[in-house]
Amino acid sequence: MGWVDRLLSRFKIRTKVMLLVLPFILSISAVGVTGMLASGLLQSRMAISNDVAASLRGFKDVYAAMIGFLDQTTEENRALVFSKLDEQRAALDAAGARLTPKAEGWAELESASAALSAINGRMDDLWALHADEARLEAGIKEALGVISTSQADLLTPATAFDKSISTQEDDAKEKLRDAQRILSATSFVVALRDAFAARKDDGEGYRALAAAMGDLKIHQKLLPIALPKKSKPLGKAFSVNVRALSALVDDKARPPENIEKILDVFAELKALKEPLEAAATAKMQDVSTTFEELDASVAKAGLVMQDTRHLTDAIYLTRIALAEFMLDRSAEKQSTLAMHLAQCRNALFALSSTAGDLGFAGEQSTKLATSFDRIEQSAVELVGATGKRTQQFQAAADEIDHIGEQISLFADLQRSAAGRQSQDANRLSIGAMVLGVIIALVSGAALVLTLKGPIGEITQTMRNLAGGLLDTAVANRNRADEIGEMARALDVFKTNAKARIALEQRSEQERAAADAERERNEAEKLRRDQEIAFAVDALADGLDAMAKGRLTSTIETPFAPALDKLRTDFNAAVAGLRVGLEKNSMVAIPCKASGDEANVGDHDPRLG
Structure with a gap:
């Protein structure tokens, strides 16, 4: 497969993928086109089946209209029958328009159409028989009128x-x-x-x-x-x-x-x-x-x-x-x-x-x-006319049954044809899918074989470089495809890695110095924080004693030089406050000696 790799190495991976995927796309397209064709054929068959089903229902209406015409032979019922027949002819013509003369079911549709024309002729015959019956009935009615009149004229x-x-x-x-x-x-x-x-x-x-x-x-x-x-x-x-x-x-x-x-x-x-x-x-x-x-x-x-x-x-x-x-x-x-x-x-x-x-x-x-x-002659003729009308109607009913059989046979043929077309479409679709899968597998294998070796080399090189083996040689730098670009980029990465390592070494030294300086600063800061905390605690204790009236309490431990002035100022303030209180006590309470100062302080509400 080396020649394949050399051949395909001249093209971009995208081009190679397109070249290898194009047959698969063509096979998928063939499946889609086959599905569309099968769908169109099935849709046409379904439309024909719908026409046939509507025609079968319509012939039931024709039979019902003929029954009504036989029961009440009027111009309106005759027009209704012809209207139903025209509807069925239109339905058969619509079904026939979707077929060719050589298609399956054409002969059955032609037979049904011929039977429909025969029904039209029989309806005309039934109407003519009705006219004869009406004439005979009128003659009987007229003769009956003469008999009634003569009966009265005799009596x-x-x-x-x-x-x-x-x-x-x-x-x-x-x-x-x-x-x-x-x-x-x-x-x-x-x-x-x-x-x-x-x-x-x-x-x-x-x-x-x-x-x-x-x-x-x-x-x-x-x-x-x-x-x-x-x-x-x-x-x-x-x-x-x-x-x-x-x-x-x-x-x-x-x-x-x-x-x-x-x-x-x-x-x-x-x-x-x-x-x-x-x-x-x-x-x-x-x-x-x-x-x-x-x-x-x-x-x-x-x-x-x-x-x-x-x-x-x-x-x-x-x-x-x-x-x-x-x-x-x-x-x-x-x-x-x-x-x-x-x-x-x-x-x-x-x-x-x-x-x-x-x-x-x-x-x-x-x-x-x-x-x-x-009356006797008309009755004989009426029996004959009624018999003929019954025969004509039965013949029309038989033709309707024949039409129903032909349409049912036509529907069966259409179902059979649809089944065969569906099977052909399924076989074609399955064949196209199998071919597409084979092409996809072959294309994938070719693509894998084309990319696996060079990509494996690049991957190994990247592992070596990641492991610190910066002296590893980068292959495939002369390829024209993306793998060559990756190899060239990896070579640049290797060069940059070497430069980065040198830079990291310098940075490490600088970082060590910076860390030492930071540690010193942190120690100094910790010391200052401790001094401030000590000063704050001492002042808090002094203020607490002062709040309790112990004005003899002072801060003896020196603070840090920068904070010691706070101590001296606090002690001076405590001494001044004590002197002021002593003077006030001597004016307000002469009976007390200065030795009782602590007790007075304990009982002074202002001192707690």
Whole structure:
């Protein structure tokens, strides 16, 4: 490796580091670029996956919108379905825009897009079927309206026809009752005449007449009503005779001649018997003829009403079956409706056979037959249209399922591709990292080998110099790199170290002299401090004695010459104070001798 060291020694360490680290940096950059590329690919795959997930959720909305359109086929629901389909087409187009025709999943997206277009076509077919169903429903509604109208138009005249026959029958019966009233009146008069003729006396006759007069007056009132128009004079004559008889009976005087008058009235009434019976007979003959004529009409009216009611009931049941069919347009419900329509036709045929000669029956039969046929045909077509619509919807639902399968397959392919790309990126990253580590190790080894020897020599030289071996030679001073600079700097350091040692020797001598001088000064200072401390202590003791009143205490030990003046001044001050106190004591206390000075001092409060 000597040639490597010689080669690299021409460059600075920074340059060598850059040359050796550059491949490692390039490998790290390759790892980063690989990561960025992998991140971009994964981000693209994630965006596609998000589009796919949104599309899968969106197709659930499409299916829900189609269910709503099937339940309520309106323009708004149709527009909603197309809007959802457009959203899904946009989502598929967005996913396809991120792929190339050769990319994985392209075929699945194309298949899903084609199925989406097929759903659009089926929605158009469903709308067309809805239009057909609406047309058929309108036809059924129109036919049902005709049936309802014809039903009323049949029932009203049939009822009127039956009522007219009943009216004629009632008239004939009333005529028969009139004949009975006429005969009853004549019979009553004959019986009354016979009872009067068989009287035992006139009083009994009058009582019989009076008792029968109420019934006779009733016959008087009913007879004119019962008589035919041409026989009305007979009724008047009967009434005149009844009033005459009533007047005779009511006469309270009852003269004998009234009996003759009563007999004359009965004679008049007897004369009316034959013409009244003839009138009654005529009535009865008329009634007999009427009944003969009505027998067939009554039977026909009964059959007409019966057949009309049968037809009406069949129509009601048919309307119920039609309502059920409109709610559930199944073949079973259509078969039930057809059965009821057949019953309607049978009832209509029976009515036509019974009332064919009646104008209302023939007219309404034609309308009803046409409406029945129209409803039956429309129901058959509705079943077919509903079946087609169900098939179209199921086909659309199957296509949605197919789209979901294709999108799921597309998502699986995208996940697989993303997994492979991730593995490729990981392998590339690992390879780049391994290469970078190898390059780093090789570069580090080269750098270590390049720097270790020279730096070791310099280090050893520095140790020798630090150990005082200043005669050690400094190698590598001729190198152009930092090691050469370090070697040259170390050589300068060695030279300076030698100069410093010489300087230190001189400094040591000077420092020894300075230390001796300092020791002398410190000893002198210590002596002075001791003298001052002694003086301070002596003065403190003297002042303490003075404070206690011992004015005889003085400082006898001399101070240092510079401080001894303090001692002499203190002693002089104490002596002066003592003399002053003695004079004051002699003036204030004459009874005391000077020998008691110490005791006085002890008891003087000012002295403590």
